[in-house]
Amino acid sequence: MNLLSSQWIPAIRRDGSQCKIAPWQIAETDNPVVELCAPRADFQGALYQFLIGLLQTCVAPEDIVEWEERYVEPMSSRYLQEAFGAWKDAFALDAEVGSPAFLQDLTLEDGEEKGIAGLLIDAPGGKTLKDNLDFFIKGGLVNALCPSCTALALFTLQTNAPSGGVGHRVGLRGGGPLTTLLRPVGDSSLWQKLWLNVLDQEQGLKTSAESMDASILPWLALTRLSDKSGKATLPDDTHPLQMYWGMPRRIRLCPASQSGECDLCGEQDLPLYSRYRTRNYGVNYEGPWLHPLTPYRFDLKKENEPLSLKGQKGGLGYRHWLGFMFHDDGNGDRASIIVQDFFNNKSRELDSEKQLSLWCFGYDMDNMKARCWYEHILPVFHLEPEQIVNVQAWIQTLLTSAKDSAPLLRKYVKEGWYRRPEDATGDVGFIDTEFWQATENDFYRLLGQMAALPVGADRVPPEIYGDWRSVLYKSVLELFDHFTLQTSVEELDLKRIVNARDALVKKFNSMKSIKHLREKGQVAKEVANG
Amino acid sequence: MAETMEAKKHFYYLHGAAPDRLLAWWSSLDENRGLRARLRRVERPDDALLTEAFFNFLEYVPPRWAETEHLYASALVACALAQVRHNQPGRSFAAQLGGGEDVAVMSDLRFRQLIKSRTPEEFFRRLIRAIRMLNGGVNILSLVEGILRWYDEYQTGPDRNPVNRLSVLWAKDYYLPSNSSTTSKGTE
Numbered sequence A: 001m002n003l004l005s006s007q008w009i010p011a012i013r014r015d016g017s018q019c020k021i022a023p024w025q026i027a028e029t030d031n032p033v034v035e036l037c038a039p040r041a042d043f044q045g046a047l048y049q050f051l052i053g054l055l056q057t058c059v060a061p062e063d064i065v066e067w068e069e070r071y072v073e074p075m076s077s078r079y080l081q082e083a084f085g086a087w088k089d090a091f092a093l094d095a096e097v098g099s100p101a102f103l104q105d106l107t108l109e110d111g112e113e114k115g116i117a118g119l120l121i122d123a124p125g126g127k128t129l130k131d132n133l134d135f136f137i138k139g140g141l142v143n144a145l146c147p148s149c150t151a152l153a154l155f156t157l158q159t160n161a162p163s164g165g166v167g168h169r170v171g172l173r174g175g176g177p178l179t180t181l182l183r184p185v186g187d188s189s190l191w192q193k194l195w196l197n198v199l200d201q202e203q204g205l206k207t208s209a210e211s212m213d214a215s216i217l218p219w220l221a222l223t224r225l226s227d228k229s230g231k232a233t234l235p236d237d238t239h240p241l242q243m244y245w246g247m248p249r250r251i252r253l254c255p256a257s258q259s260g261e262c263d264l265c266g267e268q269d270l271p272l273y274s275r276y277r278t279r280n281y282g283v284n285y286e287g288p289w290l291h292p293l294t295p296y297r298f299d300l301k302k303e304n305e306p307l308s309l310k311g312q313k314g315g316l317g318y319r320h321w322l323g324f325m326f327h328d329d330g331n332g333d334r335a336s337i338i339v340q341d342f343f344n345n346k347s348r349e350l351d352s353e354k355q356l357s358l359w360c361f362g363y364d365m366d367n368m369k370a371r372c373w374y375e376h377i378l379p380v381f382h383l384e385p386e387q388i389v390n391v392q393a394w395i396q397t398l399l400t401s402a403k404d405s406a407p408l409l410r411k412y413v414k415e416g417w418y419r420r421p422e423d424a425t426g427d428v429g430f431i432d433t434e435f436w437q438a439t440e441n442d443f444y445r446l447l448g449q450m451a452a453l454p455v456g457a458d459r460v461p462p463e464i465y466g467d468w469r470s471v472l473y474k475s476v477l478e479l480f481d482h483f484t485l486q487t488s489v490e491e492l493d494l495k496r497i498v499n500a501r502d503a504l505v506k507k508f509n510s511m512k513s514i515k516h517l518r519e520k521g522q523v524a525k526e527v528a529n530g
Numbered sequence B: 001m002a003e004t005m006e007a008k009k010h011f012y013y014l015h016g017a018a019p020d021r022l023l024a025w026w027s028s029l030d031e032n033r034g035l036r037a038r039l040r041r042v043e044r045p046d047d048a049l050l051t052e053a054f055f056n057f058l059e060y061v062p063p064r065w066a067e068t069e070h071l072y073a074s075a076l077v078a079c080a081l082a083q084v085r086h087n088q089p090g091r092s093f094a095a096q097l098g099g100g101e102d103v104a105v106m107s108d109l110r111f112r113q114l115i116k117s118r119t120p121e122e123f124f125r126r127l128i129r130a131i132r133m134l135n136g137g138v139n140i141l142s143l144v145e146g147i148l149r150w151y152d153e154y155q156t157g158p159d160r161n162p163v164n165r166l167s168v169l170w171a172k173d174y175y176l177p178s179n180s181s182t183t184s185k186g187t188e
């Protein structure tokens, strides 16, 4: 199979029919493809990134004008077929050792031989199976994969690689990075879903004319080893486009043997891959990489390199909105380059009536083990550059008070539950999760009001602050009651609970960020009464 | 303001009874010592159902109070009120039991028994003891409201929102100091 000419990408066309397409078919306009349909959630995210990487590498627009033209009207599928065709030799799924094979070590001949399931990030080891944490693979093991699933597993692993033991390197963005992709709300073609996430060449990702070489696609040459005599790979050592094609793991597929049914997607009568070989000390990405599709946390003291954001316990929610859209001065989170570019350049080229959202996804990794896969959709608001500065500051105020409230709620629920809360060690993160979910709709409601203010407005109506304060107060108390008072009165220590509740209210009202909200909200009343 | 958000002025539902009619009946017992004595002697609210005093009570409350499903609750109220010597509005009934910043009038253990009562008879016995502990000085309307709510929960199960449960409402008033922002200010 060749990834640029074979029809291997699972997709859905406008009329709802499922099909397998070659990459260039994303530009077809007759009954166009509207969505991808990979057999697993992490594959879906990877497949998007594969196609975005391909567009970025092979046909990136010269400037914002060309970007916009292509957004409205895709390049012809014939043109795309030719453009991708030029890179075809690098995209064979398997080949004789010594010839390039997609995302595989050029010359790897010996090495540890493993079952194909080892490519899957959640592949349950002994312990995972025992803990019943194998949530991606439901019942049963994966022994054989079709070429399509194999390619996706390979790309998913190289993109997200967690640490895999001594010398088994992590991905270019670290293990299990978050990815944020812009998406139109409502009907749109796959082309638009992808093109929104392509940068024009003025943003620093110019493809050199001689194109295909190992500085972009590292598997075209001998692997830059990172063993004792090897070295780390820094941004200056390669072409920036390698960010889309990172290859931290040395892998070579064993040729497909029998044919039959794929254990992941269930397709029949396809050649099946069941084993691969691997060695450690592959490319070791270090240094200040900034992958265009990932938000990073910048050191507020500017002493350390930025770290890619990862999935984390508690999942994703509106508390990430500021950091994923612009920057959150509370923790140093900064939007991905693709999102920055959207607000700097693309936003004003697009019809502001067409709503967009930000699709955020990634694993929550516990070292080598995937604990969970998170996905979340954040709303995107069309904002003028002069609005952004203000909205940013206003949102920071709302967010700070919410971020103060969540741990307070958790603390006092524990006080309501336990005689000695400081000794209680159970995981109570779900309390925070509930809090963030309970306040989410109101956050976006107020954010919508702020975004709708006239461009020149440098103040928000003070009611917004009072409103948010009430939302937080109400949610904190309701959740406290929910968590502490659910059982029957026989089982409750009401003395402890009502005292904790009382202390919660007092603490809430005396928090700096809440007082701040109240002061800002107060102005409203004075003016109104004035 | 935060402090007033939850502690809004208390409103008594009283199953439709007019507060001044309830108080009027209670005052009338002063002139009808015999009726009062009869009600104070009952061991269980059932014992009151056929007394003249109880028929007299029903004339002061809405018809609903005389319906079969409500009769027992009505008897609970009448018998409890017969134990009250002075009406002390202000703090709620449970707050009166708690004693505010001072030592509680009713011990924590007894209070927990009271709110965990499982049968009307149990509740009645413990309630009467609570009123006696207060030397008969009770916030009458708050007491009646509590009795009615207890009986509602007994019949239909506790409120889905736990904060509206009598046990929680009373616990807040009993355990927390009276100036706390989360207690229900017992006002009329």
Ligand SMILES: [Zn+2]
Residues within 6 Å of the ligand: A145, A146, A147, A148, A149, A150, A262, A263, A264, A265, A266, A267
């Ligand atoms: Zn498959």
